[in-house]
Structures are given as structure tokens and as C-alpha cells.
Amino acid sequence: MPYDPSAFPHFAVTVDLVVLTVRRHALCALAVRRGEPPYPGRWALPGGFVRADEDLAAAAARELEEETGLRAHAPSQPALPNAAHLEQLATYGDPQRDPRMRVVSVAHLALAPDLPAPRAGGDAHSVRWAPVDDLLDQDTAFRHDAEVSAPLAFDHARILADGVERARSKIEYSSLATAFCPQEFTVGELRRVYEAVWGVALDPRNFHRKVTGTPGFLVPTGGTTTRQGGRPAQLFRAGGATVLNPPMLRPEV
Template identity: 50%
Template sequence: MRVDDWLKDSEEVGPSWLTVDLAIFTLRDDQLMVLLIERGLDPFNGMPAMPGGYVQKDETLRDGALRELAEEAGIDGSQLHLEQFGTYADPGRDPRGRVVTVAYLALGPNLPTPVGGTDAARAFWAPAARLEDGALRLAFDHQTILTEALEEVRRKLEYTAVATAFCGETFTLRDLRTVYEVIWGQPLDPSNFRRKVLNTPGFVQPTGDQWLPPTGRPAALYRRGHAWLLNPPLLRAATSGQRG
């Protein structure tokens, strides 16, 4: 259901509310991590959940998402890659009433330790793998939202330059390859990856500088190029139950 349709029909279905929820991913210690809060209020008091909350009447959806990120986790989202990826409106998704939420992806490099605030008892990074193995039980329908958000990130890595959102302003090709390997969960041949990246117009741009490791050979530094859509795309290898 589109948000504008919901707004038009809200008087007919009874009291309704609009919220934003944030699927926030980063890489820490070569692991894909998702930001969660521990709810400090009912419903689902004490359970982990996505950061988010009600949109105020005088703010845009994006402004509401940035405010909730700052209030509930102490993170400034203004420098993150932030985009809408879905709307969730099942009637029973929130026991308080009819609540429609607009879900956002927020991606950034090595984001800091979060600090819980407002109705979040605490905020913390959790390995995204725990979403898929069922180790985490989340409030509301946040398990579904985050699972779909994770697949959206994996898909976007194939067709867009979003992988650079997980890197710093400058990065090596090894840094970029690590993003793909961690998020896709599969090793990539370094030579093939280098060839594909450098042969994809506008994907990355050399800075002319080098990273000098304590030992070993220097590595060229790059920054994100001008292209967003990748042509040709970088496709995942086929795995069981997944297309290539």
C-alpha cells in the first residue's frame, strides 16, 4: 500500500499513525552489523527492535528518520547513505493500533558505538547473521523488515555503487572487495574483482595516493566515482537457493 493511498483512506479505516523505522548497517571488524535498540516502553518492553518512531506533523519522512536516529542511538545520520526501501502496513503489525511505517536503509563506514536515548533503554550493534539464523527475536514485524532490508542491500551491491557507502572517503580495492565478501558471504577472486571494478565506468576514481601498510606492498587509493548504476553489474555467484 502506498503512503499517499493510506493518507487518503485514513478517515475510513479509523485512527492511524505514520512512523519511520531504520535498517542501519555498517561493517565493524569485517562483520556486517545492524543497529538495534532495546525497547524501554510497552509494547514489547525489553525486546530488541529497529530504531524508529512517529513522524511529527511538521517534518518530512527523511527528517523524522534522522531525528529518530539521533534521539534513539545518538548517531548523526546526515552523512549516511539514506534511502526509503519499503512501506509496511499490515493491520496487526502494532498492538497499539493501525500503524503504517516507512522503512529506510541507512549505510555507513565503521559507525560509532551507539548511545540509547528517549524510549530506547539502550542501543547496540548486533551481527546481521543473527537475523538469519533466528538467534534474534525482534519486536513488531522488524524481523521481516530487516531480513528484506538485508536482501535489498545484497541486491543493490550488484547493480549500484552502494558498496562505497561502507568505505571511507578513500579506500583500497581490497577494502571494497571486503564489503562484497562480507555482505554476500562468499569469497571473491582478487584479480577478477579488480578487473571488473576498474572496467566498470565511473565506479571508482583513483586518487593518485597510496596506502602504505606496515609490511607489504603499497596499495592504490580510490574514491567513489560519478556513476551510481553499474554497467555491467557485478553479479553474485550462484549458491543453493539463490540465483547468480
């Protein structure tokens, strides 16, 4: 079927990734250092062009694997080892957002357990996990001891902020916080995820009762561990439940 290609404008379409993990009690995002203009030397979110016959989710999964080695798994699928939660976040299409040309970027949000080390992708640019506070907050970004020293390239600060906000609100009413944990984890480890993502302290006793009392949230594996020190803790896997009812309550700020 013929169609006049001059009847509509042409766009480039990219996917950008907000990849979040919890490291050393802080919520961190994956950042790559740009080599080429525009914004050479600045940190940015990983991402790339969508291919001609590629679905948006497939493009996001491909970029995720290129940058981290993680495979994506669809929501409510058994958590495989080396797999991350991946979902569409939002789309950014300001005509001026890329100085080269008109680019519409479909941002995705990925949540991953703490990984041994970020691995350089097919292109060997530098990659690192940076605390989101350093990436977003101007004051800390310009502190001399901060490892990032300028705002993110393009509109990536906005995209990252939206991704963080999505993660913060979603762990409230879904079991998504388990995506930050390894396959087997303790209640205390899960609690530290909530504390890092929300930036608050939670009562360990009430948290324990809450998560173990929500049917389908956690499944005991039978094993125990003392990797956190102290009394051995039961190990759990994520259960089948995806929505939490009643939700976890985020304390007032």
C-alpha cells in the same frame, strides 16, 4: 477548506530504520533494546513517530542522527564525512503489527561506514551493532553465546530481512557498496564489503580489474596506505557513477 475528519480512519505513522554496516567481516544492523511495553527487553529496529509537519525522509534522517550521529545524504551526492546513504525501503501496515493501535511504518534503509562506536541517542536506551545473521536466524539467536536472545520485536525481523535483501541486490548493479566504506578506501576494503554483504569469497585479482575498469566507479586520490598490511594499496574515492554497467556478478550459491 473544511473536511470531515470522521470520514476516514486515523493512523499513527512511524519510520523504522534498517541501518547496516560492515564490522569485522560481518554485515551488522543497528538494534535498540526496548524499555517499554510492548516487547519490553526485546531488541528492535530504531525508529519513531513522524511529526505533524515532517516529511517521511526528514523523519528518517532525524531518527538516524538521533541514534548514530550520522547525517543522511541524498543518493549521488558527494560522500561527506559522517554521512550515510539513506533511502526508503517499504511500508508495513498490517492492522495487528502493533498491539497498541493502528500504526503504519515507513521503513528506511541506511548504509553507513564502520563507526567508532554506537552512541546512545537522546533517550539513553542501549544500542548496539548486531550481526544480521544473529538477529534473523532463530538457531544462532538462541545459542547461549549469542548476544541477542530473542526474535526482534514487532515485524522487525521481516523488515530487516527486506532491508538486507535490498542491500544485497543493490550493490550488484549500483555503486552503493562505497557507502559502507570510509571516504577514502582501497580496492581490497571495497572487496571485503562485497564479501561480507554477500557472504561469499571473491577473487581479488578479477575484482580489482573489474572495479578499476568500470568508468566513474572509483577515482584514485593519489594516496596509498598499508593499513591492511602487505604492499601499499592505492586509495580511491567513490566516483560519480551510480549505476554499474556491466553489474558486479554475485557468484552462484
